[in-house]
Amino acid sequence: MGRRGGQGLLSEADVEEAFGRLKAHMPGRTPTAKGPKDQKDAFRSVVACLLSAQSRDVNTAAATRALFALARTPRTMGALDEATIAAAIKPCGLYNMKARNIRRLCAFLLEEHGGTVPDTREGLMALPGIGRKCADIVMSFTFGADVIAVDTHVDRVCNRLGLTDARSAEETAHQLEERAPGWARKDGHFWLIQFGKAVCLSRRPRCETCVLNDLCLFFAGRRDAA
Numbered sequence: 001m002g003r004r005g006g007q008g009l010l011s012e013a014d015v016e017e018a019f020g021r022l023k024a025h026m027p028g029r030t031p032t033a034k035g036p037k038d039q040k041d042a043f044r045s046v047v048a049c050l051l052s053a054q055s056r057d058v059n060t061a062a063a064t065r066a067l068f069a070l071a072r073t074p075r076t077m078g079a080l081d082e083a084t085i086a087a088a089i090k091p092c093g094l095y096n097m098k099a100r101n102i103r104r105l106c107a108f109l110l111e112e113h114g115g116t117v118p119d120t121r122e123g124l125m126a127l128p129g130i131g132r133k134c135a136d137i138v139m140s141f142t143f144g145a146d147v148i149a150v151d152t153h154v155d156r157v158c159n160r161l162g163l164t165d166a167r168s169a170e171e172t173a174h175q176l177e178e179r180a181p182g183w184a185r186k187d188g189h190f191w192l193i194q195f196g197k198a199v200c201l202s203r204r205p206r207c208e209t210c211v212l213n214d215l216c217l218f219f220a221g222r223r224d225a226a
């Protein structure tokens, strides 16, 4: 359900208004916000994010727990063989490919960065198995950068509402960087994700009572079609 790209954008004033209302109604970044899947450490954030691809939260959590029980640094994790890593992370799916990427990631960090995780988007995206979404999530949660990381909820809300008009999550991230007001970048991810989970639900968005429905392009389309 929902519009996706090529169907128009909100005006600059409406984008500002939409973020203002999100701010008023949704919790922002809390002092206890931790890295992906509750990992504060940069290396473990990157690994947890890599494991989360196409995996449900509960399965990612089980895989992360099992892997971090075996090793928690690039050196110790990189010393594990691929089969051992794959067996530990089996709950999260695509485990053979992810195990290979984890070993490549550890080797790359040790060879290129002395075992530390780079703190720039470009540096993170150069790591094996890490794309724009993971890079932005680590930038935002672990390094505290004012970046609106785009996960599935953020992507859905932005493109329904008309904050963006993108055909992929990566394009949504690009457009948000151009269109989100500066003051909304620190907490924008948190407002949008909470809003996507509480109001703009994937299957049954609560449009009738939504505080953004007078701005929303998806709702306008539904109204016109009714």
Ligand code: SF4
Pocket (backbone or CB within 6 Å): 157, 160, 161, 199, 200, 201, 205, 206, 207, 208, 210, 211, 212, 213, 216, 217, 218, 219
């Ligand atoms: S009106 Fe609100 S809940 Fe409905 S699609 Fe738009 S933003 Fe989502």
